Amino acid sequence: MTEQLAVAVLGAHGRMGIEAVKAVEAAADMKLVAALGRGDSLQALLDAGAKYVVDLTVPDSTEANVRFAVENGMHAVVGTTGWDSERLGALRKLLAANPAAGVLIAPNFALGSVLASAFAATASKYFESVEIVELHHPNKVDAPSGTAVRTAQLIAAARAEAGVPASPDATDTELEGARGCDVDGVRVHSVRLRGLVAHQEVLLGGPGEQLTIRHDSFDRASFMPGVLLGLRKVASHPGLTVGLDGYLDLGL
Numbered sequence: 001m002t003e004q005l006a007v008a009v010l011g012a013h014g015r016m017g018i019e020a021v022k023a024v025e026a027a028a029d030m031k032l033v034a035a036l037g038r039g040d041s042l043q044a045l046l047d048a049g050a051k052y053v054v055d056l057t058v059p060d061s062t063e064a065n066v067r068f069a070v071e072n073g074m075h076a077v078v079g080t081t082g083w084d085s086e087r088l089g090a091l092r093k094l095l096a097a098n099p100a101a102g103v104l105i106a107p108n109f110a111l112g113s114v115l116a117s118a119f120a121a122t123a124s125k126y127f128e129s130v131e132i133v134e135l136h137h138p139n140k141v142d143a144p145s146g147t148a149v150r151t152a153q154l155i156a157a158a159r160a161e162a163g164v165p166a167s168p169d170a171t172d173t174e175l176e177g178a179r180g181c182d183v184d185g186v187r188v189h190s191v192r193l194r195g196l197v198a199h200q201e202v203l204l205g206g207p208g209e210q211l212t213i214r215h216d217s218f219d220r221a222s223f224m225p226g227v228l229l230g231l232r233k234v235a236s237h238p239g240l241t242v243g244l245d246g247y248l249d250l251g252l
């Protein structure tokens with residue numbers, strides 16, 4: 001049998017971390033060597049011999065965690081939000097100095113969500129209007145969701161490449177926030193509602209028709225196949241990969 005991947009989970013006591021610990025423990029090709037929460041020293045990663053780190057913490061912690069992992073020869077699979085272009089730029093520099101390390105920043109690990117974002121980007125080239133509605137549990141601390149930001153960026157890039165103009169919008173007076181926020185020219189609306197987990201709709205409008213591309217995560221188990229896939233692939237993808245689609249063959 002090939003050697004098991006020595007995996008550590010950061011944020012192990014959080015909603016996602018609890019699921020990730022269970023998923024890694026259940027994977028025959030992986031061994032959970034550390035499960036750290038806030039306040040635990042990252043030195044424990046070295047003491048435990050971790051070679052792979054899964055970061056499911058908070059936007060304020062994730063950057064330092066990934067830096068520690070990369071500087072200490074580990075690969076990192078990151079689901080935490082907050083990786084804006086400035087942070088990604090700094091990470092690229094860090095990886096250039098540590099070329100053997102692989103880092104996956106995955107705004108969403110659910111395979112259906114990754115597919116929905118890719119479909120939406122493709123479809124958006126053929127519709128006049130596009131807006132995103134993301135809907136999450138009310139304990140979520142960031143808005144808009146990382147998934148919505150990523151989807152908007154993919155849509156904006158696809159439309160720019162295809163020469164599609166901005167979505168029409170005659171609004172000239174509004175209460176603050178009524179039209180959501182603007183991510184690369186795409187309007188994103190955030191709903192926080194008890195009972196929800198993670199959901200997103202991309203609304204595409206053309207003359208006399210609408211296409212809605214919706215994805216629902218009803219349970220955090222939906223993210224675990226993507227976490228495990230990321231762990232299995234990250235070492236063979238040195239450098240930075242943004243989006244699980246970087247490890248998939250979507251053929252779009």
Ligand SMILES: NC(=O)C1=CN([C@@H]2O[C@H](COP(=O)(O)OP(=O)(O)OC[C@H]3O[C@@H](n4cnc5c(N)ncnc54)[C@H](OP(=O)(O)O)[C@@H]3O)[C@@H](O)[C@H]2O)C=CC1
Nearest residue numbers: 011013014015016037038057061079080081106107108109
């Ligand atoms: N990519 C994906 O598919 C998904 C990504 N996410 C993202 O993952 C992140 C976590 O989400 P969720 O599990 O719901 O959030 P939680 O708040 O439930 O969990 C985060 C955990 O990380 C802990 N933590 C904070 N700082 C550190 C640190 N430095 N080291 C170790 N642990 C730390 C927190 O501790 P404390 O409570 O003490 O602060 C908490 O237990 C969010 O950014 C979320 O958006 C969520 C779902 C899917």
Ligand SMILES: O=C(O)C1=N[C@H](C(=O)O)C[C@H](O)C1
Nearest residue numbers: 081107108140145146147198
């Ligand atoms: O906080 C969450 O719950 C989620 N966060 C990620 C995001 O911000 O996109 C992924 C998923 O939507 C769940």
